[in-house]
Each structure stands twice: as C-alpha cells, then as structure tokens.
Amino acid sequence: MRFSAKVSDISKQRAACVIIAVDSKGKLGASGKALDAACGGTIDEILKRGDLGLKLGSTMVIPLTEGPAQRALVVRSGPGALSQAEFRKLASATANAVKGFKDACSYLLELEVDDADIAWQAQQLAAAVGLASYKFTRYQTGADPYPLAKFTLHVPASKMLKTVKAGLAVGAAQASGSNLARELGNLPGNTCTPSYLAAQARAMAKKHPKLTTTVLDGKKMQSLGMGAFLSVAKGSDEPPALIAMHYKGASSSTKPVVLVGKGITFDTGGISLKPGLAMDEMKFDMCGAASVFGVMQAIVELEPALNLVCLVAAAENMPSGGASKPGDIVTSMSGKTIEILNTDAEGRLVLCDTLTYAAKYKPEIIIDVATLTGACVIALGNHATGLYANQDQLAQDLIAAGERTGDRAWRMPLWDEYQTALDSNFADMQNIGGREAGSVTAACFLARFTESYTWAHLDIAGSAWNSGAAKGATGRPVSMLLEYLLQR
Structure with missing residues (x-):
C-alpha cells in the first residue's frame, strides 16, 4: 500500500472515498463543511435523517453525485478533544470501513487529541489502515485481498507536512511488521x-x-x-x-x-x-x-x-x-x-x-x-x-x-x-x-x-x-x- 501526505482542498480531491468527522452534535469540521458546500448541502441533509449512529466511531458511507470524490465516509467524533484511546477507535473504525475501496483520503488530522501531537495522529491512522487491510488468502481459492492500495492524509498546514510524513512512515512500518507477524502466525x-x-x-x-x-x-x-x-x-x-x-x-x-x-x-x-x-x-x-x-x-x-x-x-x-x-x-x-x-x-x-x-x-x-x-x-x-x-x-x-x-x-x-x-x-x-x-x-x-x-x-x-x-x-x-x- 502507498501512504502519502499533502495539503489538499477536499472540494477538489479525487478519491474513491474521503473521510470526514462529525461531532456529537452533528456539526461537521472545516473540511466536512467545504465538501458539503461543494455537494449542495447533501451531506448535512443526510446526517439530519439520523442514520449515523450516536456512538463514537459510528460510520456511514454517503455516495456523492457532485465533485471529484465518489463517496464520503462520515465518522462520529466526540463533543471536544478526544482521548488517545478514542482517536484510535475512530482510526480503526474508518480503516475497516474504507478497506474495500481502491483509495481513500482522510481529513481526520483536523481533530484535536489530548496529550498527542499530529505525528502521533498520523501514525495511528496509517497503522489502523495497514492493519485493517490485511487478509490471509494464501490457501483460499479465489479469495482476493482487500483492494485499498493508496491512503492519503490531508495535512491542515504546510508547516506540518514534514512532521506528518514522519508519523505516517512509522505507522506504515508498524502495520507492515504487524502484518508479517500475523501472516507467519496464521x-x-x-x-x-x-x-x-x-x-x-x-x-x-x-x-x-x-x-x-x-x-x-x-x-x-x-x-x-x-x-x-x-x-x-x-x-x-x-x-x-x-x-x-x-x-x-x-x-x-x-x-x-x-x-x-x-x-x-x-x-x-x-x-x-x-x-x-x-x-x-x-x-x-x-x-x-x-x-x-x-x-x-x-x-x-x-x-x-x-x-x-x-x-x-x-x-x-x-x-x-x-x-x-x-x-x-x-x-x-x-x-x-x-x-x-x-x-x-x-x-x-x-x-x-x-x-x-x-x-x-x-x-x-x-x-x-x-x-x-x-x-x-x-x-x-x-x-x-x-x-x-x-x-x-x-x-x-x-x-x-x-x-x-x-x-x-x-x-x-x-x-x-x-x-x-x-x-x-x-x-x-x-x-x-x-x-x-x-x-x-x-x-x-x-x-x-x-x-x-x-x-x-x-x-x-x-x-x-x-x-x-x-x-x-x-x-x-x-x-x-x-x-x-x-x-x-
């Protein structure tokens, strides 16, 4: 899998799926609002129907008919800053939800996490995606691995790019090592x-x-x-x-x-x-x-x-x-x-x-x-x-x-x-x-x-x-x- 990080405009981001968060009160973050505006308010309208679960980490895929992204994955966040355990839960939930798509771009670095810097957040997101994408298929006739081949992290500001890339590399290596251990064990x-x-x-x-x-x-x-x-x-x-x-x-x-x-x-x-x-x-x-x-x-x-x-x-x-x-x-x-x-x-x-x-x-x-x-x-x-x-x-x-x-x-x-x-x-x-x-x-x-x-x-x-x-x-x-x- 290819991992990358960049500063991007969600309204122009081409992807099979973009990942955004909505807080406990149903409010979208900055990128979520920008995407919703580009879609003519479709995301907010669907969220008001109440189909997204209220529990932290609940997810819902919304097909998009306008803009370059094909889908939006919305994940339920909390009322404020997240604990490290809560952020890992969000990372895991989104990773499991997007592993069936060929590529994804995450905007979850916009979330605030207690006692954690942005490199740590990038590490957790990369590790979660890498781990979720593992499937043991060696002896299963006709079984295919999960298709997710590219994962991109949106970085809120250019000055954060080097730090995010460093965290991303650690998370990717963490997943690579863990998946090798899983493969050998299985x-x-x-x-x-x-x-x-x-x-x-x-x-x-x-x-x-x-x-x-x-x-x-x-x-x-x-x-x-x-x-x-x-x-x-x-x-x-x-x-x-x-x-x-x-x-x-x-x-x-x-x-x-x-x-x-x-x-x-x-x-x-x-x-x-x-x-x-x-x-x-x-x-x-x-x-x-x-x-x-x-x-x-x-x-x-x-x-x-x-x-x-x-x-x-x-x-x-x-x-x-x-x-x-x-x-x-x-x-x-x-x-x-x-x-x-x-x-x-x-x-x-x-x-x-x-x-x-x-x-x-x-x-x-x-x-x-x-x-x-x-x-x-x-x-x-x-x-x-x-x-x-x-x-x-x-x-x-x-x-x-x-x-x-x-x-x-x-x-x-x-x-x-x-x-x-x-x-x-x-x-x-x-x-x-x-x-x-x-x-x-x-x-x-x-x-x-x-x-x-x-x-x-x-x-x-x-x-x-x-x-x-x-x-x-x-x-x-x-x-x-x-x-x-x-x-x-």
Missing part, C-alpha cells in the same frame, strides 16, 4: 516449520544491506551444549534452528538490544500430550518468533540509528519414540541441569538456552517474547500482555510504549518467594512450578538464566491470537516493541 504448521522461518530470515537479509542472518543447526547447538533446546526438538523429524538476525544501524561500539522469540512452530505438548480440542491453534505457539520477525521488518523499513539482534528459537514439539519423557534430566547451555516434569512446558527450555546464547552479543537489554503459559491467559485474558522485568526502568518504558500504541502490557511480580516452586529433588531445577501462579513461575525459571544482564519477558499467550469466529494472529506485541525501540 500459516499452518506443515508450511511454517523451523526451516521455513530460517529461509524467511535469510531472504530478509538479502533485501536489506544493514541486516545479516546466521542460522545455527542442531549440530552446532549440540557443540554449544544446548541440551535444553535440543530436548524439545528430539521428538520431531523437523530439525531445530536458532536464527539470528542482526541489524546494524549504529556504530559497532553501540550495544544492541536483543529480542528473543519463542518459535515452537507446532506444539502437541510432546509426551505430555495436549487435549485434541483446539489443538490446531498450537500453530500459533510461534507467535513470539513471528513478532520479532515483525519488529525487524519495521526496523529495516525505517532504518533508525540503533543496533538490534533478533533471535528466534525454532523447533517443533512432537511425541515420538525419541521424544523427551517426563522425569528426564537435561543440561542447559549455562551448565544448569533441568528436570523435565512436563514436556508441554517446552517454551522455557528453548528460551533458556537462547537467553544464555544471547549474552554473546554483550547487549544493553534483552527482551524475550513468548506464548509461554495458559496461566497468563487466565490472569489477564486477551487484553494485556504479561510483563516481567528485572529492572524497573525497563518495565516502565515498555508499559509506556504499550500505552502510547494501545498494545498494552501489565507488570507481574518476579519475586524470589516464587522461586522455591521450581526446586527439584534430582536436578538444579524443574521446568514447572505447579498450578499456582504458573505464568510467574515460568518467568522465574527464565530469570535464572538472565541474572547477568537487564532483561524483560513478555508472555503473549493471551494477546498473540484470537480464537472463535475471528481466529487468527494479532501481530502483537510488534507495535509496543517498535515504539519502545524508536523512543530509545
């Missing part, structure tokens, strides 16, 4: 294997000169002592892969941020087999990996001055004669031994070795992203990502990035009192801590491998995908992580 397990992810990472590096990709295979992982990681992969015919994507946008002396994504491309639970109901959704168990792919995609589009490493711990968790068994003991790359009491607690096993490996980059910060525990879904539902951190400032910065983008997280405890749940009679630790506080004890397990650096863990088990009629990957938390990186 792919079936027989397509999206560890080898497939490795191929995608290599292909991305070929397109972008600031990006390099290396892939560690099982033999290399064995030589590094990654016994925890390999214990998960041993039940599958699909070979594991530790994928490293390194974006170099700053000097070599600048310490990188490292993102680590859990990439279990299909999770049966292994010998601790999951129930069959909804097991198809376990293709989404690689959404942590998908999200770091998405962040990297956005970063290479924007090319900010930072260094970023994205590590993807990719494997399948399958039951077979060679699979790990409950009670097995493995040695991690750190040298710590782990008693595997539940083979369905496999994400922490691939992550702990990857987190140990990540230290080789001498990072400033490491953040891992994983669909780690069903317990996090019980605790927070699908609205918030579970956030754990061993430094307060890092937690606060991630929460602030989530609030700014609407991709929100909630901080959970990481207290020493929870660590005793992982005590084992036979090894240094066990890989589960019981039913109580399952998301917390999983984070405590990872914390044992991150003591030497600043680290955060994002449990996205509730936020990474939707079930039911709207089943599909959400692309979260790409928006939060991208915002966090750019704010740095």
Whole structure:
C-alpha cells in the first residue's frame, strides 16, 4: 500500500472515498463543511435523517453525485478533544470501513487529541489502515485481498507536512511488521516449520544491506551444549534452528538490544500430550518468533540509528519414540541441569538456552517474547500482555510504549518467594512450578538464566491470537516493541 501526505482542498480531491468527522452534535469540521458546500448541502441533509449512529466511531458511507470524490465516509467524533484511546477507535473504525475501496483520503488530522501531537495522529491512522487491510488468502481459492492500495492524509498546514510524513512512515512500518507477524502466525504448521522461518530470515537479509542472518543447526547447538533446546526438538523429524538476525544501524561500539522469540512452530505438548480440542491453534505457539520477525521488518523499513539482534528459537514439539519423557534430566547451555516434569512446558527450555546464547552479543537489554503459559491467559485474558522485568526502568518504558500504541502490557511480580516452586529433588531445577501462579513461575525459571544482564519477558499467550469466529494472529506485541525501540 502507498501512504502519502499533502495539503489538499477536499472540494477538489479525487478519491474513491474521503473521510470526514462529525461531532456529537452533528456539526461537521472545516473540511466536512467545504465538501458539503461543494455537494449542495447533501451531506448535512443526510446526517439530519439520523442514520449515523450516536456512538463514537459510528460510520456511514454517503455516495456523492457532485465533485471529484465518489463517496464520503462520515465518522462520529466526540463533543471536544478526544482521548488517545478514542482517536484510535475512530482510526480503526474508518480503516475497516474504507478497506474495500481502491483509495481513500482522510481529513481526520483536523481533530484535536489530548496529550498527542499530529505525528502521533498520523501514525495511528496509517497503522489502523495497514492493519485493517490485511487478509490471509494464501490457501483460499479465489479469495482476493482487500483492494485499498493508496491512503492519503490531508495535512491542515504546510508547516506540518514534514512532521506528518514522519508519523505516517512509522505507522506504515508498524502495520507492515504487524502484518508479517500475523501472516507467519496464521500459516499452518506443515508450511511454517523451523526451516521455513530460517529461509524467511535469510531472504530478509538479502533485501536489506544493514541486516545479516546466521542460522545455527542442531549440530552446532549440540557443540554449544544446548541440551535444553535440543530436548524439545528430539521428538520431531523437523530439525531445530536458532536464527539470528542482526541489524546494524549504529556504530559497532553501540550495544544492541536483543529480542528473543519463542518459535515452537507446532506444539502437541510432546509426551505430555495436549487435549485434541483446539489443538490446531498450537500453530500459533510461534507467535513470539513471528513478532520479532515483525519488529525487524519495521526496523529495516525505517532504518533508525540503533543496533538490534533478533533471535528466534525454532523447533517443533512432537511425541515420538525419541521424544523427551517426563522425569528426564537435561543440561542447559549455562551448565544448569533441568528436570523435565512436563514436556508441554517446552517454551522455557528453548528460551533458556537462547537467553544464555544471547549474552554473546554483550547487549544493553534483552527482551524475550513468548506464548509461554495458559496461566497468563487466565490472569489477564486477551487484553494485556504479561510483563516481567528485572529492572524497573525497563518495565516502565515498555508499559509506556504499550500505552502510547494501545498494545498494552501489565507488570507481574518476579519475586524470589516464587522461586522455591521450581526446586527439584534430582536436578538444579524443574521446568514447572505447579498450578499456582504458573505464568510467574515460568518467568522465574527464565530469570535464572538472565541474572547477568537487564532483561524483560513478555508472555503473549493471551494477546498473540484470537480464537472463535475471528481466529487468527494479532501481530502483537510488534507495535509496543517498535515504539519502545524508536523512543530509545
């Protein structure tokens, strides 16, 4: 999709659809009034019929018979300045309403938003349009993607043009990254294997000169002592892969941020087999990996001055004669031994070795992203990502990035009192801590491998995908992580 910004006269703007706002009292904004005058008062007359809903974000398409625009999309605004959440709601509503047209021009930058500048507004509008225009069609015979190919933002004044274009670029990259994460998450397990992810990472590096990709295979992982990681992969015919994507946008002396994504491309639970109901959704168990792919995609589009490493711990968790068994003991790359009491607690096993490996980059910060525990879904539902951190400032910065983008997280405890749940009679630790506080004890397990650096863990088990009629990957938390990186 092409995004652009310009100062325009709505009465002369050619478009399949122009987007205008009307407030809670039925009053049009400046551009809306100009368009209505050009149409001989048609828009105001139709609005007086009361067909547009009164709720904020209600929309109505009005066909136009006069002027260059073919249609006007009217969206209900509020009585005054909008909150950031209200503006995002308007942006999403309009994006969903115009995605079926070939092009659209929005005049919503004329709205006032509390505690937000015009670049932020442009970012939200571009992101909303990009996200709404995504459709998974790869395996649907005859299905067509949404036709929206061009989105233009009207800028109220020329002096704002540079600022708006900057916000527009961030929003477009945010949507591009999120949609890549959604596409990877939505792919079936027989397509999206560890080898497939490795191929995608290599292909991305070929397109972008600031990006390099290396892939560690099982033999290399064995030589590094990654016994925890390999214990998960041993039940599958699909070979594991530790994928490293390194974006170099700053000097070599600048310490990188490292993102680590859990990439279990299909999770049966292994010998601790999951129930069959909804097991198809376990293709989404690689959404942590998908999200770091998405962040990297956005970063290479924007090319900010930072260094970023994205590590993807990719494997399948399958039951077979060679699979790990409950009670097995493995040695991690750190040298710590782990008693595997539940083979369905496999994400922490691939992550702990990857987190140990990540230290080789001498990072400033490491953040891992994983669909780690069903317990996090019980605790927070699908609205918030579970956030754990061993430094307060890092937690606060991630929460602030989530609030700014609407991709929100909630901080959970990481207290020493929870660590005793992982005590084992036979090894240094066990890989589960019981039913109580399952998301917390999983984070405590990872914390044992991150003591030497600043680290955060994002449990996205509730936020990474939707079930039911709207089943599909959400692309979260790409928006939060991208915002966090750019704010740095």
